[in-house]
Amino acid sequence: MRLGYYPGCSLEGISAEYDESIRALFAHLEITMEDLPDWICCGTLAAPSLSRLLGLATPLWNVAQAEKAGYEKVIAPCSACLYHFKHATNVVMENPPLRAEVEAVLELPLNSPPPTIHPLELLSDDGFEALIRGSVKRDLSDLKAVCYYGCHISRPAKLMQFDDPENPQSMDRLLNWVGIQTLDWPRKVDCCGAHFSMIKPDYVVDMCQHLFESALEAGAEAIIVGCPMCHANLDTRQEAIAAKLGHALNMPVLYFSQVLGYAFGLPDKELGFKRHIVDPLPLLKCLKSPLPTLVTSGTSHFPHSTL
Amino acid sequence: MAFRDEIQTLSGQNVNLCFQCSKCSSGCPLADKMDLKPAQVIHSIRLGRADSVLNSQSIWLCVDCETCTSRCPQGVEPASAMSAARVLALQKGIKPSVKVIGIYYRGFVDNMRLNGKIHDASVAGITQLLTGQLIADLPLAMKLLVRGRVKPPPLPLGGGRFRKIYRNALAREKESRA
Structure with a gap:
């Protein structure tokens, strides 16, 4: 299966560590993906707020590039990009006159646009279980963490067609495979405030405060995410939230791709830990590692494991 | 209607x-x-x-x-x-009632016209400058810069693709409303 990869603007800027860890993880698992040629920003909520046609055509430019390149699927690690790709494709392909209009704007045809998926959708498939379990090199079973999915990984359900919109499990399942018993908590799909961090930071502080309170109540020492905006907000706004809570927070916020990569023994440098405002390494380094049983076993049933 | x-x-x-x-x-x-x-x-x-x-x-x-x-x-x-x-x-010419959000969306699309992709630090910086929030977030910006999460702005060379889409979309919408 040929996979296209659409990093999106955040992964080239503030969320470089998500891009680095996704690429390192996929290379380690020997999943090949090609960068989408000539990609542009998805337009997020800004383009559709100015013009409906612009809001639909902008993400579809990228989808049309993916169709032209012949990819079967496009991987979008940013859940806002993911949502706008899927939303625009869905709206336009169901409405022939609108489709003709968008094709005229793009000066490109849209015949059978390939679906866009989140990397979690690819990796949490049962077909990867053996490979992922077999690639584990570090014992992270002591890590007390909650999975935070935010908005668009599974919502709205009718459009995303993946996981449960109120109680998603894909990231939890994936982390269970590498030995982490993720904690249950009630705010895994609450909104972090997304881009309001730049314009209404006090709102984002409010929204993220609820998330931290709930994560702490569940006994979490870290929050694991799958969206660059969730990460940016939770990682960068902790000082203001701590001031409101009246106690220090310093809770590491990690991408699932970093945690998986770390469990597989990838070098810290490839996973971008140094880029975090709240350094996750003190927490990760105090977990017991590596797995004594696996290291001494010498052989592996799984072709991809380097053990 | x-x-x-x-x-x-x-x-x-x-x-x-x-x-x-x-x-x-x-x-x-x-x-x-x-x-x-x-x-x-x-x-x-x-x-x-x-x-x-x-x-x-x-x-x-x-x-x-x-x-x-x-x-x-x-x-x-x-x-x-x-x-x-x-x-x-x-x-209908009604200005966004939450001014800062209107400024942000406009600035975001304007930034896309330069390069097709946005340069997130520029969008954040310009928005916060125009909305008077730059000072409050400067210490955070410095921390992000030190950690390599603020990239230098690229030369505005790749915006042609998006500018074409922008022009076409707005022209068609204007036409259909006329």
Whole structure:
């Protein structure tokens, strides 16, 4: 299966560590993906707020590039990009006159646009279980963490067609495979405030405060995410939230791709830990590692494991 | 065209399906900051109260988390209706009632015209400069810079693709409204 990869603007800027860890993880698992040629920003909520046609055509430019390149699927690690790709494709392909209009704007045809998926959708498939379990090199079973999915990984359900919109499990399942018993908590799909961090930071502080309170109540020492905006907000706004809570927070916020990569023994440098405002390494380094049983076993049933 | 029909044309949402259970308002993470709650926005559209909807803060405060859309038992998508209301407000020359959000969306698209992709640090910096929030976030910006999460702005060479889409889309929309 040929996979296209659409990093999106955040992964080239503030969320470089998500891009680095996704690429390192996929290379380690020997999943090949090609960068989408000539990609542009998805337009997020800004383009559709100015013009409906612009809001639909902008993400579809990228989808049309993916169709032209012949990819079967496009991987979008940013859940806002993911949502706008899927939303625009869905709206336009169901409405022939609108489709003709968008094709005229793009000066490109849209015949059978390939679906866009989140990397979690690819990796949490049962077909990867053996490979992922077999690639584990570090014992992270002591890590007390909650999975935070935010908005668009599974919502709205009718459009995303993946996981449960109120109680998603894909990231939890994936982390269970590498030995982490993720904690249950009630705010895994609450909104972090997304881009309001730049314009209404006090709102984002409010929204993220609820998330931290709930994560702490569940006994979490870290929050694991799958969206660059969730990460940016939770990682960068902790000082203001701590001031409101009246106690220090310093809770590491990690991408699932970093945690998986770390469990597989990838070098810290490839996973971008140094880029975090709240350094996750003190927490990760105090977990017991590596797995004594696996290291001494010498052989592996799984072709991809380097053990 | 009646206001309700304009919203329906833009968003595909039939607000007459709403029976005011207010699940959308209950789940909305920003409802406590809104002047009209999501269920009130939908009801106001139904009543044709264009002025109150298009001048509301709510349509600009919607962050598109889709909780309302996901939970509506009638399959109405309040987030899509809010998005349509934003477009309609601008078309009618009504300035965004939450000024900073209007500035941000405009600046975001202007930045896309330079390179096709946005340079996130420029968008954040310019928005915060124009909205008077730059000073408060400067220490954070410095921390991000030190950690390599602020990249230097690229030369504005790759914007042609997006500028073409922008021109075509706006011209076609103007034509169809004329």
